[in-house]
Amino acid sequence: MIGGYTGKILNIDLNSKNIYHSRLDIESAKKFIGAKGLGAKLLFDMLPIKTDPLSEENILMFTTGPLTGTSVQTSGRGTVITKSPQTGLFLDSHFGGIFAAEMKKAGWDIIILKGKSKNPIYIKINNDKIEFLDASAVWGKECKLVHNWLQKKHGRVKTAVIGPAGENLVKFSSITIDGHRHAGRGGSGAVMGSKNLKAIALAGNNKISIYNPKEFNQKSKEVLKKIQENDFVPIRRKFGTPFWVKLVNDEGLLPTRNYQEGYFENGNKLNAATMQRNIVDSSGACYNCVIACWNKSSIKKGIFKGVSLVGPEYETIALMGSNLGINTIEEVAYLNERCNELGMDTISLGGVLGFAIEAYENKILTKDDLQEIELGWGKTKEIAKLIDIIAKRSTKLGNILAEGVQIASNKIGKGVEKYAVHVKGLEIPGYDPRGAFGMGLAYATSDRGGCHQRAWTVKAELNDPELDRFSFEKKAKIIKEIQDERASFFSLVLCDFAPISEEDCVDLLNLATGSNYTVESYLKAGERIWNLIRIFNLREGLKPNGDKLPTRFFTKSFTKGPAKTKVLSKDEFKKSLNEYYKYRKWDVNGKPTREKIKELDLDKYLKLIDIKKIK
Ligand code: SF4
Known part of the structure; x- marks a missing residue:
C-alpha cells in the first residue's frame, strides 16, 4: 500500500453481524483522494438508486483521508458519508476531535455500515477486533452520559454516539464525537438510529505509514510555522468562531428572528467579548491542532447556572441566538447544551424553531398545537421545552417539526412555507444572503x-x-x-x-502518499x-x-x-x-x-x- 492510507476498509453488516475487510482501491484513491471524495465514490457505487435514507439499505460510512492522524496540523478530522434523510441527497458531515485519527490508527481508512441490528447495540473496535455489544442500558440516554459510560467501561476509547433525537429519527439529528464535537448537518444521527446503533467506541495503536516520513515531517513543521505566523490565528485561538458575531451583525447579515432582519439589536450581548467575559473558562483543541479554537464554557449566573459545554460556536449563536431573539449568551449556551445532549444540529434546529415561532406569531400554529407552550422570540424556557418535545417527537407538532422546515411546512400548509428558510430541505446557516x-x-x-x-x-x-x-x-x-x-x-x-495553501496541501499529499499531484x-x-x-x-x-x-x-x-x-x-x-x-x-x-x-x-x-x- 502507498503511504497515507491504511489500505483497509471495514465492512459491517448489522443484519447478520458479518464483518469483512476489503482493500482500498488505489486508482480510486488517486482520483478521489479520501474522506469526502472516496466516500462519495463508494456511496454512489454501493447504494441502490432511490434508497430510503432511513431504511436498512442505506449506507453509513465513517471516512478518513490520507492526512488524517498524521503530524500535520488539524489532522484529527474525519467525515460521515450517507444519503441524507433531510434532503434525500448526498451528505458529507465533517467532524473534529480525535475519533478519526484513532480510527486510522486502528487500521481503517473507512468503516462501512449496512443493515439494521435487531436490538440496540454499540460496536467496539480495538484495532482489528470487532465486537457487537448490547446498548439497551444506554438506549434513550443523552450523549455525554453515553460517552462517559463507554469510557468507564472500556478505558480511553474514542466515541461516536447518538442521542435520543437520533434514536427517534429526528431528521436533523447529529452524531456526537468524543463527547463534544459533532457531525452535525443533514441527519446522519437519524441514519445511525435507524440501524439501532447507539455508538461506536474505538481504540487503535498502529503506526500510520507515510511514503516519505522524513520530508513529510519537515513539511509539517513548515506548515506549523506558517500557521503560527498567520495574523488571524491568535484571534481564532482567543475568540473561536464567535469572533464573527460582531462583524456579521455590524454588517447587517446576522439572521434575526427567522431571517426577518439582518441586524440584532442585542448583538453585543451575544458577541465574542461578552462570551469571553461571562462564560468562557479556557480553550481546547482537536487532535494535533495548535490553533486550539474551542471555548470551554460554563454558565455562572441565572437559572441555568452550573451548565457547562464546549461552545457555543458562531453558527449556534446566530441560529439559536439572534435568530430566536435570545438576548443573553448564557441562554444561548444553555440551549446549545440541550441540543448537544439530545443530539441535534443547532443550525437546523435554530431554523426549525424560528419557523415555528413565526408561524405561531402569525396564528398559523395555535396554542392547541403547542400544548401549553407560550412560544415567542427570546422565550428561552419555552423554547427549551419545545426542543425536548422535538427530540422525542412527543407531541403531534413535535413530530412534524422533527422532519425539518421543508417537510413540516408541507404538512402544516396554510401558506406557512414562506417562513421555511432552507435550500433543498437543509436549513441555512448564519449569513443572510441579502x-x-x-x-x-x-x-x-x-x-x-x-x-x-x-x-x-x-x-x-x-x-x-x-x-x-x-x-x-x-x-x-x-x-x-x-x-x-x-x-x-x-x-x-x-x-x-x-490556513494551509493549496501548494502546501499538494506537497503534504504527495509526501504522504508518494503521488505526483x-x-x-x-x-x-x-x-x-x-x-x-x-x-x-x-x-x-x-x-x-x-x-x-x-x-x-x-x-x-x-x-x-x-x-x-x-x-x-x-x-x-x-x-x-x-x-x-x-x-x-x-x-x-x-x-x-x-x-x-x-x-x-x-x-x-x-x-x-x-x-x-x-x-
Ligand atoms: S481546534 Fe479548531 S481549528 Fe483546530 S482542528 Fe479543531 S475546530 Fe479546527
Whole structure:
C-alpha cells in the first residue's frame, strides 16, 4: 500500500453481524483522494438508486483521508458519508476531535455500515477486533452520559454516539464525537438510529505509514510555522468562531428572528467579548491542532447556572441566538447544551424553531398545537421545552417539526412555507444572503443543501474592494473555484479553519502518499468529486430547478442595519446561476455535459446520466 492510507476498509453488516475487510482501491484513491471524495465514490457505487435514507439499505460510512492522524496540523478530522434523510441527497458531515485519527490508527481508512441490528447495540473496535455489544442500558440516554459510560467501561476509547433525537429519527439529528464535537448537518444521527446503533467506541495503536516520513515531517513543521505566523490565528485561538458575531451583525447579515432582519439589536450581548467575559473558562483543541479554537464554557449566573459545554460556536449563536431573539449568551449556551445532549444540529434546529415561532406569531400554529407552550422570540424556557418535545417527537407538532422546515411546512400548509428558510430541505446557516449576495448562490448550488462550508464568500464580499456584496457580479466563478478547492481539502481531510495553501496541501499529499499531484490535478480532483456528487444528486431526484433559494430573500427587505432595503433580484440570481453552470460546463438544467464528464474521467457515470435522461 502507498503511504497515507491504511489500505483497509471495514465492512459491517448489522443484519447478520458479518464483518469483512476489503482493500482500498488505489486508482480510486488517486482520483478521489479520501474522506469526502472516496466516500462519495463508494456511496454512489454501493447504494441502490432511490434508497430510503432511513431504511436498512442505506449506507453509513465513517471516512478518513490520507492526512488524517498524521503530524500535520488539524489532522484529527474525519467525515460521515450517507444519503441524507433531510434532503434525500448526498451528505458529507465533517467532524473534529480525535475519533478519526484513532480510527486510522486502528487500521481503517473507512468503516462501512449496512443493515439494521435487531436490538440496540454499540460496536467496539480495538484495532482489528470487532465486537457487537448490547446498548439497551444506554438506549434513550443523552450523549455525554453515553460517552462517559463507554469510557468507564472500556478505558480511553474514542466515541461516536447518538442521542435520543437520533434514536427517534429526528431528521436533523447529529452524531456526537468524543463527547463534544459533532457531525452535525443533514441527519446522519437519524441514519445511525435507524440501524439501532447507539455508538461506536474505538481504540487503535498502529503506526500510520507515510511514503516519505522524513520530508513529510519537515513539511509539517513548515506548515506549523506558517500557521503560527498567520495574523488571524491568535484571534481564532482567543475568540473561536464567535469572533464573527460582531462583524456579521455590524454588517447587517446576522439572521434575526427567522431571517426577518439582518441586524440584532442585542448583538453585543451575544458577541465574542461578552462570551469571553461571562462564560468562557479556557480553550481546547482537536487532535494535533495548535490553533486550539474551542471555548470551554460554563454558565455562572441565572437559572441555568452550573451548565457547562464546549461552545457555543458562531453558527449556534446566530441560529439559536439572534435568530430566536435570545438576548443573553448564557441562554444561548444553555440551549446549545440541550441540543448537544439530545443530539441535534443547532443550525437546523435554530431554523426549525424560528419557523415555528413565526408561524405561531402569525396564528398559523395555535396554542392547541403547542400544548401549553407560550412560544415567542427570546422565550428561552419555552423554547427549551419545545426542543425536548422535538427530540422525542412527543407531541403531534413535535413530530412534524422533527422532519425539518421543508417537510413540516408541507404538512402544516396554510401558506406557512414562506417562513421555511432552507435550500433543498437543509436549513441555512448564519449569513443572510441579502447582506452578501454571493452566499445566495453558494447556498443554492451547495452539494448538500443550505450550507456555508462549500463556498464561504462572506469575508471576501465584505473586504475585497473589487467585489460588490450587494451584487451577483463576479460571484459565479469564485464560488465554483472555492467549491472545487474545498472538495479536495475535505478529502485530505483537514480543518476548514486551517490556513494551509493549496501548494502546501499538494506537497503534504504527495509526501504522504508518494503521488505526483500538481496544484492543477489536485483542484481537478475536487472538480471531479463535485461533479460526481452532482450526478449522484440528479440520480436521486434533484430537479433542474432545485438550485433555488427561499422566497423571503427575494421579496422581503430588512428594516434595519447596513443591508436595509436590500433584496435579491430573481433575474440577477438566475443570470448568475446560468453563469455558474457555464463555468462548470453544465447544461442549462444544471446537468454535467458529456464533455465535462469525459474530461473528468467519470465515463462510467456517463451511461447512467444518459439513461436517466434528466430534463
Ligand atoms: S481549528 Fe479548531 S475546530 Fe479546527 S482542528 Fe483546530 S481546534 Fe479543531
